[in-house]
Amino acid sequence: MAWAGNPRQEVEDAEAIRRSLDEAEWFSVIFDGHFAEIHRYVAQRLGPGSAEDVVAETFLAAFRRRARYDPARATVRAWLYGIATNVIHRHRRVEVRMLRALGRHGPDPDLPGHEERVAVRVSAQSLRPSIAAAVAGLAQRDRDVLLLVALAELSHEEIAEALGIPYGTVGSRLSRARRKLRAVLGERNPMLDRREGEDG
Amino acid sequence: MDELGRVRELYGEPSLDPLARARVRERLTAAPRRRRRRLTGMVALAGAVAVAAATLIALPDPEISGPGRSILLAAAHSAESGGEVSGAYWRVRKLIRRTYPERLGSGYWMVESRLAELWVARDGRVWAGARSLGVRPRTPADELAWRKDGAPTAWPGLPGDPGKGTLTATGGVPFSMAGQGMTIDQIRDLPADPGRLRALVEPLGEGLVADALSGLLWSKPSPPEVRAAAYRALADLPEVRYLGERTDEQGRRGAAFSFALPDPPGTRRTLIIDSATSRVLSSVTDAPGILNDQTELVLEAGWTDRKPAAP
Numbered sequence: 001m002a003w004a005g006n007p008r009q010e011v012e013d014a015e016a017i018r019r020s021l022d023e024a025e026w027f028s029v030i031f032d033g034h035f036a037e038i039h040r041y042v043a044q045r046l047g048p049g050s051a052e053d054v055v056a057e058t059f060l061a062a063f064r065r066r067a068r069y070d071p072a073r074a075t076v077r078a079w080l081y082g083i084a085t086n087v088i089h090r091h092r093r094v095e096v097r098m099l100r101a102l103g104r105h106g107p108d109p110d111l112p113g114h115e116e117r118v119a120v121r122v123s124a125q126s127l128r129p130s131i132a133a134a135v136a137g138l139a140q141r142d143r144d145v146l147l148l149v150a151l152a153e154l155s156h157e158e159i160a161e162a163l164g165i166p167y168g169t170v171g172s173r174l175s176r177a178r179r180k181l182r183a184v185l186g187e188r189n190p191m192l193d194r195r196e197g198e199d200g
Numbered sequence: 201m202d203e204l205g206r207v208r209e210l211y212g213e214p215s216l217d218p219l220a221r222a223r224v225r226e227r228l229t230a231a232p233r234r235r236r237r238r239l240t241g242m243v244a245l246a247g248a249v250a251v252a253a254a255t256l257i258a259l260p261d262p263e264i265s266g267p268g269r270s271i272l273l274a275a276a277h278s279a280e281s282g283g284e285v286s287g288a289y290w291r292v293r294k295l296i297r298r299t300y301p302e303r304l305g306s307g308y309w310m311v312e313s314r315l316a317e318l319w320v321a322r323d324g325r326v327w328a329g330a331r332s333l334g335v336r337p338r339t340p341a342d343e344l345a346w347r348k349d350g351a352p353t354a355w356p357g358l359p360g361d362p363g364k365g366t367l368t369a370t371g372g373v374p375f376s377m378a379g380q381g382m383t384i385d386q387i388r389d390l391p392a393d394p395g396r397l398r399a400l401v402e403p404l405g406e407g408l409v410a411d412a413l414s415g416l417l418w419s420k421p422s423p424p425e426v427r428a429a430a431y432r433a434l435a436d437l438p439e440v441r442y443l444g445e446r447t448d449e450q451g452r453r454g455a456a457f458s459f460a461l462p463d464p465p466g467t468r469r470t471l472i473i474d475s476a477t478s479r480v481l482s483s484v485t486d487a488p489g490i491l492n493d494q495t496e497l498v499l500e501a502g503w504t505d506r507k508p509a510a511p
Binding site: 044 | 203204206207208210211212213214215216217220221223224227228292293294316317318320330332355374376419420501
């Protein structure tokens with residue numbers, strides 16, 4: 001994310017897209033410049049296993065739609081996040097499963113060496129399951145905005161560009177999502193959580 | 201920490217394979233041909249007996265002391281006399297099988313299989329290996345429903361094809377016990393006394409002690425005397441139930457023990473132990489009435505001089 005909001009990068013990206021219309025190879029500038037960031041975001045939402053498919057689909061869609069890319073409307077980075085978000089929507093089941101796993105175990109419960117539930121219960125904060133359930137329970141449009149802020153660290157303006165929604169809508173979706181999470185966090189006293197969890 | 205911080209913490213940093221970029225690039229430049237998914241390499245391993253998992257654990261007949269206790273003590277004895285083998289890498293290879301948690305298609309259940317490997321170098325470098333082995337119907341009834349459905353091999357969100365093996369340098373601490381990250385050296389330095397070992401994990405509360413102790417026995421490079429101490433400590437835990445002789449999905453005989461896990465409610469773990477070698481052969485976690493069970497078969501666990509490679 002070193003080049004987030006970097007105007008020179010934006011100009012270079014837009015120029016690469018323009019040139020790629022005639023010479024497809026120019027698109028590799030876009031791929032190389034943004035793969036890591038998009039991959040990380042998708043892997044966070046869907047898990048590393050599904051991420052490669054989704055990221056490949058994202059760049060393929062971007063490549064096919066490159067003629068319609070409008071630098072006046074969105075930076076290439078925001079545009080790619082928007083496409084990735086749409087592709088992620090088609091994998092809702094994976095996302096729900098991912099959130100269930102994150103809530104229960106934290107990242108990668110299957111790695112040998114970390115099998116015990118103990119590791120999970122103690123090192124992971126006891127609020128994990130509630131937060132994961134709350135994120136899974138959000139409306140998709142609210143979850144998109146929340147995660148573009150929390151994980152991708154996009155600005156409100158970039159999110160508006162990425163999702164093609166008004167600036168004000170970003171704010172209202174984000175505050176609705178945050179309100180719901182706060183409600184979950186506030187309801188539970190972390191001091192009591194471990195005992196509650198053990199009793200069932 | 202605010203809500204956004206909590207969300208970041210929930211997701212954490214994904215462990216990403218450095219070769220992913222090259223693979224995706226390759227796919228994009230190889231042009232977008234649509235390939236029909238086929239259920240080809242349903243690897244022999246996965247072909248075994250997914251069904252057995254369900255029947256294996258159904259009928260408990262708990263026996264708290266008696267033969268169960270003496271089997272654990274015998275395992276402690278063989279652990280102690282095992283001696284220690286050396287090698288450049290600690291390596292664990294597991295076959296993991298789990299029922300996909302939702303009904304698919306017209307309402308059947310599928311079981312996913314995959315290999316998970318861990319390689320830890322003496323200097324602390326860590327690699328994770330993974331390979332998807334594909335999916336298959338859970339029971340003959342599921343198979344019937346699946347065939348009626350046209351025997352699809354992929355569903356939204358569940359790719360059914362076996363995948364290529366990957367090896368990722370993950371970094372980080374390779375093991376954990378009682379929620380604490382553990383290095384090879386820290387595991388080596390654990391107490392060889394059952395009481396002291398138990399005291400280390402006891403603060404976790406009941407319901408967690410058995411899991412922490414047994415965790416030392418499969419997939420961690422615990423030295424012989426620590427393994428022996430863990431077996432002796434387990435033998436004294438009333439919550440550990442002996443279920444009798446069982447065969448794991450690989451057809452290996454052993455003694456089955458189970459104990460409750462606190463989360464989610466009703467969950468238990470059943471371990472099959474070969475008391476002659478003191479090795480843990482497999483673990484099944486399940487909860488009555490819930491199909492989301494998981495079977496882990498330890499295919500290999502030990503020191504090796506081979507170099508880390510994708511499974």
